Amino acid sequence: MKIVLIGATGHTKYVVNGLKNNYEDEIIGIAPGSAGEDVTPLYQKLKRDYDIKKYEDYQKMLAELEPDVAAVACHFGDHARIAIDVLKQDIDLFVEKPIATTLADLEKVRNAYQASKSRLAAMFGIRYKPWFLTAYRQIKAGAIGEVRLMNAQKSYRLGEREDFYKKRVSYGGTIPWVGSHAIDWMQWLSGKDFKSVYASHSAKSNHNHGELEASALCHFRFEDDVFGSVNIDYLRPAKAPSHDDDRIRIAGTTGVIEVLKEKVYLINDQIDGIREIPLVAAEEIFADFLADLKGEKTCLISAQESFRVTQAALCARNSADQNKVIEF
Amino acid sequence: MKIVLIGATGHTKYVVNGLKNNYEDEIIGIAPGSAGEDVTPLYQKLKRDYDIKKYEDYQKMLAELEPDVAAVACHFGDHARIAIDVLKQDIDLFVEKPIATTLADLEKVRNAYQASKSRLAAMFGIRYKPWFLTAYRQIKAGAIGEVRLMNAQKSYRLGEREDFYKKRVSYGGTIPWVGSHAIDWMQWLSGKDFKSVYASHSAKSNHNHGELEASALCHFRFEDDVFGSVNIDYLRPAKAPSHDDDRIRIAGTTGVIEVLKEKVYLINDQIDGIREIPLVAAEEIFADFLADLKGEKTCLISAQESFRVTQAALCARNSADQNKVIEF
Structure with a gap:
């Protein structure tokens, strides 16, 4: 599986720890999810283990890398918007909780999920x-x-x-x-x-x-x-x-x-x-x-x-x- | 102090334990507070230590013994009615919680307390x-x-x-x-x-x-x-x-x-x-x-x-x- 990270906030360690002793799947890209989010430290760390590219624009990353799975963990108010972008591209979604910070946004994510072929789990680790x-x-x-x-x-x-x-x-x-x-x-x-x-x-x-x-x-x-x-x-x-x-x-x-x-x-x-x-x-x-x-x-x-x-x-x-x- | 017990339910042990190593104050009477309450076992026990009289009617006991303190611990729905009877006679009241089982009855007890010279504490032991x-x-x-x-x-x-x-x-x-x-x-x-x-x-x-x-x-x-x-x-x-x-x-x-x-x-x-x-x-x-x-x-x-x-x-x-x- 080809995996990308959107954001470097919250429980990105779940992704890293979940790939330990796994030589089959790899993290191929990282981009910020929220304005002002600095993904460079996590990128530097992941570069030791993965052939990973850093992007400033997660949409561009998704288009270029065509990942199987996106892990979203940025500022919590941005989860919903990015989740919808991921689901629209039928990419499987591993998303930090809360999936959304308003009930209206949650409904939009749910609709995007139902219209997509994606699988989804929130980070209730x-x-x-x-x-x-x-x-x-x-x-x-x-x-x-x-x-x-x-x-x-x-x-x-x-x-x-x-x-x-x-x-x-x-x-x-x-x-x-x-x-x-x-x-x-x-x-x-x-x-x-x-x-x-x-x-x-x-x-x-x-x-x-x-x-x-x-x-x-x-x-x-x-x-x-x-x-x-x-x-x-x-x-x-x-x-x-x-x-x-x-x-x-x-x-x-x-x-x-x-x-x-x-x-x-x-x-x-x-x-x-x-x-x-x-x-x-x-x-x-x-x-x-x-x-x-x-x-x-x-x-x-x-x-x-x-x-x-x-x-x-x-x-x-x-x-x-x-x-x-x-x-x- | 002359103490009477009304009822043999709930935490009557508080009264008994509170008088241990106390040779000044004594339990002088016991009567049931609720219909069907059997105070005999407690009476038999207390008789070993106190010159205590058993009554069937607590009002008669209060009138005859003129106690300083009444401890009320019977069926919980009867606390309020008996508390009011005790307070009306300016007897200090040590009462099992809840003092009343309805807000209306609680208000009646509070009014009786305010009109009396009694002191009161509930059994939050x-x-x-x-x-x-x-x-x-x-x-x-x-x-x-x-x-x-x-x-x-x-x-x-x-x-x-x-x-x-x-x-x-x-x-x-x-x-x-x-x-x-x-x-x-x-x-x-x-x-x-x-x-x-x-x-x-x-x-x-x-x-x-x-x-x-x-x-x-x-x-x-x-x-x-x-x-x-x-x-x-x-x-x-x-x-x-x-x-x-x-x-x-x-x-x-x-x-x-x-x-x-x-x-x-x-x-x-x-x-x-x-x-x-x-x-x-x-x-x-x-x-x-x-x-x-x-x-x-x-x-x-x-x-x-x-x-x-x-x-x-x-x-x-x-x-x-x-x-x-x-x-x-």
Whole structure:
């Protein structure tokens, strides 16, 4: 497969890591996706391993290189526009989340996807961490019965972010950028679809990051009276032992499983006390997507889920803006 | 002080434990508060330590014994009616939460309180557990700066509950009964007042407990754009290592503190890594209330907080019933 990168922001490392020990597929081009984006450092790094060309205009790159796959990871407000350009050319699309930063743009991407021959996955790469994969397999194996209640957490260090984080128009909001991972876990782990959302967010204590929300809270109702919360913050101190503190706790009809500090704990009606579950191996999201494109397996993240989670995250952000319940 | 018990349900142990090593104050009477409540086992137990009389009619007991303090802990739907009877006689009142199971009844109790000379505290006794007291003192000492985001948990084993739990009219709902503790922690630990609530609850998977909700989720907005969630469930398996799994995580402007598995963990801008905070000693809620009545100290739980948390819990339950945001 011939792969190009549009943008050097967000999780371009997923592409790089997904091609490790892969001598079949190659990155052949890179171009900025957003005004002011500097792709040179990533280009210099990739040049060591790939016969890669750098462009200033991604449209020109797509026309000249005719890639099989485009990975889009630029300023978040530009994802949708570029995604549409890629889909119109029937190029398979691996796109940073959120796919779009407005519901109107999301609908345009969805229409472009439906009119194209492209495959698509959004970069919900945290699913592939050993602790989340382990929880997923336990739940699928029936370890907690039917899911009833979920509580997820995304907590990050803020540090000093690039300027595009400071404006809603380029950043999209903390619920879509940070929270959508956790929103994705809930849909994926429960197998339940979203019904409604109520959310809150605040830019207070954001250390001069403009419109960036430093704290947020989402309350989802899913099918079958399943409920789920996501708490999101950029309040993790610089001296904390890690950048992030991802968590989820899922209570089911016969047990409770949780991901806490990169471990998985289970209690249920079979086990005396708490059991720490041995972790399965990590997988690579981009390798999974490529394998799907080659017909070798089905990618863990479907296009339908990618769209639905993005919609849920944008509805949550809108709920927080408007202080009202939004039905799906 | 002369103390009587009305009812033998809920946390009557707070009264018993609060009088340990206290040779000054005594329990002089017990009577049922609710129809069908059997106070005999508790009476038999207390008779070993106290010169106590058993009554069938608590009004007759109050008239004959003229106590200084009444502790009310019967079926939850009866708290308000009895509280009003106690307050009308200017007897100090130590009352099981929720103080009332409807907002109308709560208002009646508040009016009776304001017209009386009584002091009042509701049984938010979990505040006095070492881990919650420790978190409180850390926050008051500035360990996390200003509170921004709170996530609390109440998870219980269901077991086999008495019949009065199975009807809303006698039980009041899982958010007021179980959740109000966590709602109390948030108000207490943040020092912020409630602004609005959105909540959900479901009686699914309640193992034939009628109307009892086995899962619930509350989303509070407080002053200053502080947000707080409470997840509540009766889904803890019988084989779990403890009856309950109380938690709270509080993210502030300079740190994050959490109560998890009866320990307290702190990260902040002063500490490298995670610090487990040594626990302060447990205290006894009823001893604290008696000391306040004697003018020795101020009880950690005020009447105003007792009323406000009850109101918040009832608004949350009503929000869940009606699927709408309720402003305070």
